[in-house]
Amino acid sequence: MEPDSGAWSSYLVGTLIGLLSMATFYFSNKPLSVSTAYARLAGMVGNLFSRSHTENQKYYQDTKPKIEWGVMLVFGMLLGAFIAAVTGGEITAQWVPALWEERFGADVALRLGMAFVGGAITAYGARLAGGCTSGHGISGALQLSVSSWVALICFFVGAVATANLLYHL
Amino acid sequence: MTTSSNPSSESAPPVLIITPQGHDKSETHAAGKPDSPRQLVLGLLFGVVFGFLLQKGGVAKYEVLMGQFLLTDFTVIKIMLTAIIVGMVGVFMLHALGLVELHVKPTRYAANIAGGLLFGVGLALLGYCPGTGIAALGQGNYDAIAGILGLMAGSYFYAETSGFLVSTIQKIGNRGLIMLPDLLGMRLAVFLAVFVPLLLLGLYLVAQLAP
Numbered sequence: 001m002e003p004d005s006g007a008w009s010s011y012l013v014g015t016l017i018g019l020l021s022m023a024t025f026y027f028s029n030k031p032l033s034v035s036t037a038y039a040r041l042a043g044m045v046g047n048l049f050s051r052s053h054t055e056n057q058k059y060y061q062d063t064k065p066k067i068e069w070g071v072m073l074v075f076g077m078l079l080g081a082f083i084a085a086v087t088g089g090e091i092t093a094q095w096v097p098a099l100w101e102e103r104f105g106a107d108v109a110l111r112l113g114m115a116f117v118g119g120a121i122t123a124y125g126a127r128l129a130g131g132c133t134s135g136h137g138i139s140g141a142l143q144l145s146v147s148s149w150v151a152l153i154c155f156f157v158g159a160v161a162t163a164n165l166l167y168h169l
Numbered sequence: 170m171t172t173s174s175n176p177s178s179e180s181a182p183p184v185l186i187i188t189p190q191g192h193d194k195s196e197t198h199a200a201g202k203p204d205s206p207r208q209l210v211l212g213l214l215f216g217v218v219f220g221f222l223l224q225k226g227g228v229a230k231y232e233v234l235m236g237q238f239l240l241t242d243f244t245v246i247k248i249m250l251t252a253i254i255v256g257m258v259g260v261f262m263l264h265a266l267g268l269v270e271l272h273v274k275p276t277r278y279a280a281n282i283a284g285g286l287l288f289g290v291g292l293a294l295l296g297y298c299p300g301t302g303i304a305a306l307g308q309g310n311y312d313a314i315a316g317i318l319g320l321m322a323g324s325y326f327y328a329e330t331s332g333f334l335v336s337t338i339q340k341i342g343n344r345g346l347i348m349l350p351d352l353l354g355m356r357l358a359v360f361l362a363v364f365v366p367l368l369l370l371g372l373y374l375v376a377q378l379a380p
Contacts, residue, residue: 007224007227008222009250013223013248014249017219017222018257019255021255025260026191026263028208028215030272035324042321042322045263045321048235049263054328058331058332060328066203068203072212073214074215074303075212076222077215077216077219081220081221081229081306082220084221085307088225090224092310094310095312096312097336099231107196111312111315112259115315118292118295118296119291119302119317120326121288121294121318121367122288123291123327124287127328129280129283130245131328132299133298133300140273142252142256142260143192143271143274144348144349144350145274145346146351146352150183150276151284154284154286155289158289158292160289
């Protein structure tokens with residue numbers, strides 16, 4: 001219950017993300033979504049190794065591995081977060097988050113290994129579910145997609161259970 | 170529920186005005202066609218704003234996301250619920266005015282549930298969402314690099330299995346582009362008139378119980 005979780009009020013940030021959603025619908029005819037960009041980037045890496053193998057995958061026949069709006073969005077996010085952190089004096093420059101270190105120690109390899117495994121499971125889940133916290137959790141939910149509300153509830157169930165196992169067992 | 174497009178009745182606008190992309194069918198619906206330079210620049214700009222906001226909101230911090238799942242910090246729910254309410258009212262208003270198209274996601278119950286639970290498990294192990302992970306890297310949480318590589322690896326592995334999944338789990342409970350009011354047999358406007366106040370009440374309760 002820390003009042004200073006972020007530099008700005010949660011309600012202000014939420015309102016601005018809501019307005020940003022309206023802007024992406026209006027100007028780009030696209031909802032905010034992030035996770036597909038990782039799949040496209042991974043497909044581009046796959047193309048470097050074996051283009052034919054990558055192109056044979058059903059998923060990459062529907063979702064082309066290329067730089068498009070969503071990939072540019074992710075590049076922009078990296079820049080935007082950097083600008084926000086620099087201007088707010090919040091650059092962390094750390095390999096292991098404090099909360100993790102309290103619980104699991106300062107071993108960088110352990111943290112990176114868990115982040116990699118967690119990332120892989122997260123992405124597989126996102127693709128299977130059809131979106132992530134942005135695509136389902138914000139964009140799909142605000143459009144009243146049944147799938148998004150189902151997925152959003154499952155996101156929280158899975159995450160609350162796992163986080164409590166990690167930190168309270 | 171309709172996800173249909175709006176009538177495109179406008180004549181060619183002056184060059185300096187940024188027009189809604191919704192009117193340009195050829196660009197947005199042609200599958201193989203690359204995004205225009207304009208779309209790419211817009212994507213980058215929207216990304217800068219999104220990443221900036223996520224960082225300012227604090228959700229790029231490992232402690233804040235994990236705090237949500239450990240139920241000690243409700244920043245994530247406050248931001249998401251506020252964004253959903255504002256975006257919901259705004260996008261349906263724009264849609265009623267014929268200014269935007271909807272992009273409702275297809276419902277496939279088995280895949281939504283299995284994928285959603287899996288996503289949650291991964292999220293708690295990683296400590297970042299796909300979106301906040303990028304923002305985390307932007308603010309200097311270098312462990313997000315391993316997370317991002319994992320996200321790419323997991324995505325590629327999904328693609329490897331996608332042919333199999335399409336013919337199995339994705340067929341179970343496949344309902345297409347359904348929306349919450351469809352489940353209740355309600356009209357969209359009526360549903361919104363009930364649901365938006367309920368979400369506001371939920372946000373108010375969260376604000377009271379976890380200030």
